Amino acid sequence: MKTNTTTVNGIDTQALLGAIEAIRNNPAEAQSKWHVTSHWKGGTRSETKVKSSQLGNQTIAKDFTIGIDEPLELCGTNQFANPQEYLMAALNACMIVGYTALTALEGIELEELRIETEGEIDIQGFLGLDPSVKPGYDHLRYTVHLKGDGTPEQFERIHRTVMATSPNYFNVANAVPLKSKLVLESPATV
Structure with a gap:
């Protein structure tokens, strides 16, 4: 049952259509840049930091950490x-x-x-x-x-x-x- 005609599956379709139209009118807005930095944390563990990304001329601040490891059988600690x-x-x-x-x-x-x-x-x-x-x-x-x-x-x-x-x-x-x-x-x- 639809409760909001512009939101389907958690997606604001009007906002999505607006973004599509903005990029159609100015293709420079479609340029994106993604960046992560990974640090060794000992053994097979590493931690990846996500601080920002870029869409068009807009920098999007982020603060995410992704933990990575290997299973015990591959000399890891199986934490991630x-x-x-x-x-x-x-x-x-x-x-x-x-x-x-x-x-x-x-x-x-x-x-x-x-x-x-x-x-x-x-x-x-x-x-x-x-x-x-x-x-x-x-x-x-x-x-x-x-x-x-x-x-x-x-x-x-x-x-x-x-x-x-x-x-x-x-x-x-x-x-x-x-x-x-x-x-x-x-x-x-x-």
Whole structure:
């Protein structure tokens, strides 16, 4: 049951349409920049800080901390999800934003939206034990569970659109060039 005709699935459709129109009229407003800083916390633990992001010419202040670890079996303390789980979570979350926004714009009310993602990595590659074993996935498998008042045709069209427009789907499905820089800090003197 719709209680507010402009809010569907928790998305203010008028605000979303306004943002789309503003970007259509001024493409510079579509430029975004994301930044995180990760610090080693001992062993396999790290902590990633998110302080701000940028959208158009607006800086958005943030204050988030993401804890990362490995399971005991990989010499971790199992205090937090590991990098692979965060990678999959980031993929799923990005696609969920797309499904939620697109269904909202079509007036489709969702009852359930769940994405299950899995993949296998042969740890021999990570450990450098066998140069013929790559350190990453051959592929990831994901299943999207959607339930709502849309038609199968609407959900299929939205599914194809999410795959075509989700930034993290693109980033995982395509090789994104990484540009590295190594800065060596001087050891502390006593």
